[in-house]
Amino acid sequence: MRARDLAVEYETVSVDSDAMEAARLMAEHRLPGLLVLDERGEPKAILPASQMVKVLVPAYVIEDPTLAAVVDEKHADRLCAALAGRRVGDCLPGKAEPPPVADPDDTALEVAALMARVRSPLVAVAERNITEPGGREKSRTRLLGVITASHLLHELLGAAGPPDTT
Amino acid sequence: MRARDLAVEYETVSVDSDAMEAARLMAEHRLPGLLVLDERGEPKAILPASQMVKVLVPAYVIEDPTLAAVVDEKHADRLCAALAGRRVGDCLPGKAEPPPVADPDDTALEVAALMARVRSPLVAVAERNITEPGGREKSRTRLLGVITASHLLHELLGAAGPPDTT
Numbered sequence: 621m622r623a624r625d626l627a628v629e630y631e632t633v634s635v636d637s638d639a640m641e642a643a644r645l646m647a648e649h650r651l652p653g654l655l656v657l658d659e660r661g662e663p664k665a666i667l668p669a670s671q672m673v674k675v676l677v678p679a680y681v682i683e684d685p686t687l688a689a690v691v692d693e694k695h696a697d698r699l700c701a702a703l704a705g706r707r708v709g710d711c712l713p714g715k716a717e718p719p720p721v722a723d724p725d726d727t728a729l730e731v732a733a734l735m736a737r738v739r740s741p742l743v744a745v746a747e748r749n750i751t752e753p754g755g756r757e758k759s760r761t762r763l764l765g766v767i768t769a770s771h772l773l774h775e776l777l778g779a780a781g782p783p784d785t786t
Numbered sequence: 787m788r789a790r791d792l793a794v795e796y797e798t799v800s801v802d803s804d805a806m807e808a809a810r811l812m813a814e815h816r817l818p819g820l821l822v823l824d825e826r827g828e829p830k831a832i833l834p835a836s837q838m839v840k841v842l843v844p845a846y847v848i849e850d851p852t853l854a855a856v857v858d859e860k861h862a863d864r865l866c867a868a869l870a871g872r873r874v875g876d877c878l879p880g881k882a883e884p885p886p887v888a889d890p891d892d893t894a895l896e897v898a899a900l901m902a903r904v905r906s907p908l909v910a911v912a913e914r915n916i917t918e919p920g921g922r923e924k925s926r927t928r929l930l931g932v933i934t935a936s937h938l939l940h941e942l943l944g945a946a947g948p949p950d951t952t
Contacts, residue, residue, distance in 0.1 A: 636882075643943060648940070650934070650936045652907060653937060668905075669936040670901055670907050670935040673942070676898065676939075676943075681898075682902050684895060685900065688898075699942055702802045728849060729854040729857055730854040730855060732839050732842065733837050733843050733848050734855045735840075737848055737851070739840070741834060769834065769836035770813060772811055773838055774816070
């Protein structure tokens with residue numbers, strides 16, 4: 621089984637997407653995170669739902685949690701103001717790094733090694749180094765999907781069942 | 787809304803659970819992780835599926851991923867041997883820390899502040915400091931459930947809708 625066969629669709633947003641819309645997407649579909657693509661459509665970062673929670677919580681509450689109890693939750697519209705007019709790119713943590721990217725032809729074990737090395741909950745699968753008709757290589761990436769850790773675990777464990785006859 | 791009302795059931799295993807069974811649980815239900823409880827039933831760590839992937843991949847493959855391509859995946863039963871006879875506790879990363887634990891009476895914002903501070907994908911909700919009939923305080927914890935980041939996001943954003951009349 622190759623990475624291209626293991627890749628599944630995953631919710632993506634652009635760095636330029638509206639931050640509030642991204643937060644609502646995660647909230648409504650109970651997503652642990654979103655894959656953020658840059659202006660060229662290349663994987664730029666994983667935006668965990670916990671990071672969005674952090675953006676919503678006023679800094680003074682994070683520093684002194686006892687203040688949280690005295691903030692009236694009915695004024696949650698003030699919390700949401702933290703996202704107004706912001707883009708997804710503004711919400712990424714400063715140290716956000718691109719997710720690991722596997723080649724469509726990588727084996728499940730290669731993907732697993734990549735995931736294990738960088739301790740990522742998912743690996744993006746993308747075609748890279750697309751060559752222009754003129755022969756010049758462009759660094760453009762075409763995202764095929766992602767492979768989550770639990771999906772990969774299923775593949776690695778399942779492969780221990782009856783012998784593969786392909 | 788209080789933490790006790792936001793807490794939902796989550797798959798838990800004990801540090802003494804069989805590692806292979808825990809891996810299969812994550813794989814079959816596509817869980818991003820499991821909550822690991824210690825011998826006394828207290829939250830001890832979050833075991834991410836990616837950590838289980840790491841345990842399965844031979845160390846020499848993690849160090850030199852080009853070797854992954856030459857390992858015959860049909861011999862995946864050798865991968866699974868990495869879990870044979872091991873307990874969940876043996877699979878935890880060395881630096882595994884207990885997940886943040888909220889009090890049942892904490893507000894959503896208090897839980898959010900806790901989550902934001904420690905950058906955890908979930909917060910456990912547990913009753914603590916149960917007092918024995920004799921008046922002695924026991925440090926036993928009773929787990930009520932967990933609150934995931936996306937669930938909390940839903941609560942924080944949803945609260946910005948029509949005013950709460952409670």
